Amino acid sequence: MYHTWMRFFTPGPAHHRLGLVCLGVGLQYGPLxxxxxxxxxxxxxxxxxxxxxxxxxxxxxxxxxxxxxxxWLTPGVPHHYGADADGGWDEGFVAFAGxxxxxYTELGYIEPDRPVVPLSDTTDPxxxxxxxxxxxxxxxxxxxxxxxxxxxxxxxxxxxARADLAPDGDPVLKALARDACLPLSVxxxxxxxxxxxxELRTAVRRGAGCSPKDYLLGIxxxxxxxxxxxxxxxxxxxxxxxxxxxxxxxxxxxxxxVGMPPVRFRAQQYRTVPGGWSNQVPDPDDPPMxxxxxxx
Numbered sequence: 001m002y003h004t005w006m007r008f009f010t011p012g013p014a015h016h017r018l019g020l021v022c023l024g025v026g027l028q029y030g031p032l033x034x035x036x037x038x039x040x041x042x043x044x045x046x047x048x049x050x051x052x053x054x055x056x057x058x059x060x061x062x063x064x065x066x067x068x069x070x071x072w073l074t075p076g077v078p079h080h081y082g083a084d085a086d087g088g089w090d091e092g093f094v095a096f097a098g099x100x101x102x103x104y105t106e107l108g109y110i111e112p113d114r115p116v117v118p119l120s121d122t123t124d125p126x127x128x129x130x131x132x133x134x135x136x137x138x139x140x141x142x143x144x145x146x147x148x149x150x151x152x153x154x155x156x157x158x159x160x161a162r163a164d165l166a167p168d169g170d171p172v173l174k175a176l177a178r179d180a181c182l183p184l185s186v187x188x189x190x191x192x193x194x195x196x197x198x199e200l201r202t203a204v205r206r207g208a209g210c211s212p213k214d215y216l217l218g219i220x221x222x223x224x225x226x227x228x229x230x231x232x233x234x235x236x237x238x239x240x241x242x243x244x245x246x247x248x249x250x251x252x253x254x255x256x257x258v259g260m261p262p263v264r265f266r267a268q269q270y271r272t273v274p275g276g277w278s279n280q281v282p283d284p285d286d287p288p289m290x291x292x293x294x295x296x
Contacts, residue, residue, distance in 0.1 A: 002030030002088060007136040008095075011144040019100035022147035024093075025132045031088035036080035042097040043110065045158060046071035047129060049122045051089025055115055056080040065089075068119040070158055074112040092129040096151045107209030109155045118163040125161055128154040159209075170207040172200070173215070180219035181243045186212045221257055224250075228262055229269040235262045 006026030015021050023042055029050075037056075048067045055063045055071060058078045065071065065081070067089060073079055075097075083089040104110045111117060119125075128150055135146045172193055179189065189212065190200040197212075204212045220242040227238045239250035255261045260268075 002028065002032045004028045004032070005133075006093075007133075009136075009143060009147065011148065015144040015148060016098055018098070018145070018148055020096055020098040020148050020151045021144065022094060022096050022132060022151050024095040025129065025136055025147070026093045027091075027129070027133060028093075029088065029090040030083075031085055032083045032091075034080070034082035037078055038080075039076060039078045040073055041075050042095055043075065043101055044073040044093055044095045045125075045154065046073065046091055046093045047119075047122055047125045047158070049090045049092065049126060051083060051087050053083040053089055054081060057115070063116045065116055066118075068122045068161075070117040070119055070125075070161075072111055072115045072117065074110070074115075077112060077115075079115065092126060092133075094129055094132060094151065094154055096148075098148075100152075104155055108205065109159050109209065117158075119158075119161045120163045121161055124157040125154060128157050164206070170203065172203050173207045176204070176212065176215060177219055180216045181223055181241065183243045183245060186216070189216075217253075217257065220244075221254060224254065224262070225258075225265065225269070228266040229271055238262065 004026065005028070006024060008024040009022060011021040011023075048065060048069045048071060050067045052064065052066045055065055056079070057063070071081060083091075101110060105112065132147050132150045132154075135143060135150070140146070172195075175193065176189060179192070184192075186200065187197050190197045193200065195203070200212050204210065204215050208215050210218075224238050224242045227233055227241055228235075231238075233241070235251060236247035239245075239247040242250070244250035244253075251262055254265075258265060
């Protein structure tokens with residue numbers, strides 16, 4: 001015997017303009033009925049927590065599914081799948097749509113060409129699906145926004161849970177982040193890691209969903225913003241600190257990516273901080289206590 005619980009939602013036009021909407025959520029386990037062949041007009045992420053089954057591609061090839069795993073169902077792609085007839089499987093699914101699915105696909109968070117994705121663990125994705133299920137209670141006035149926001153979180157959780165990514169982060173990405181502000185080209189970084197530029201591009205695209213150039217640029221500009229907001233260093237000095245010897249080029253690059261020149265960013269964000277900003281990231285679970293002056 002199998003067990004099924006599911007809810008479906010109909011978000012309005014304003015909700016769709018938020019970028020992602022949740023269309024439904026379900027929790028099922030056991031020897032579930034076979035699904036398809038069928039074609040959908042929206043995305044579904046099927047998170048398989050236990051058990052196994054199979055997935056059949058449009059060309060008839062079958063892939064064995066063994067938990068923990070993710071099954072991507074993408075719009076316009078015929079699919080056919082099912083749990084093992086004997087033990088079945090335990091799944092949670094989330095259906096979603098919206099214009100944000102396009103950049104999420106470009107960044108590699110949604111993988112239409114890889115419908116079956118092995119996962120290292122489903123704890124975090126299951127937690128998000130559980131929150132969506134709890135939000136689906138009748139009469140929840142925040143339903144559409146709450147569940148839509150959770151879809152963003154689910155895509156991040158699924159990305160982190162991929163079995164082909166190290167749980168503590170890719171060593172190459174960590175090294176790039178550490179050395180991002182050195183005046184090195186992408187080819188120089190590749191050489192430092194004993195890789196060709198093409199191999200480095202593949203590694204960064206797999207781990208960060210972007211090119212090495214964009215990955216390094218994001219880190220450099222983030223550091224430049226911190227220096228502009230927390231110090232009185234001239235723009236030319238900020239440029240050198242983040243790896244650019246030509247301050248004019250740095251200013252053009254900053255303006256194109258940020259939408260305003262460095263001097264304007266500083267005018268908006270500058271904060272005088274005695275001793276400078278702290279490099280220690282606060283612990284959200286143990287925030288520092290602010291002592292209030294005692295009344296005299």
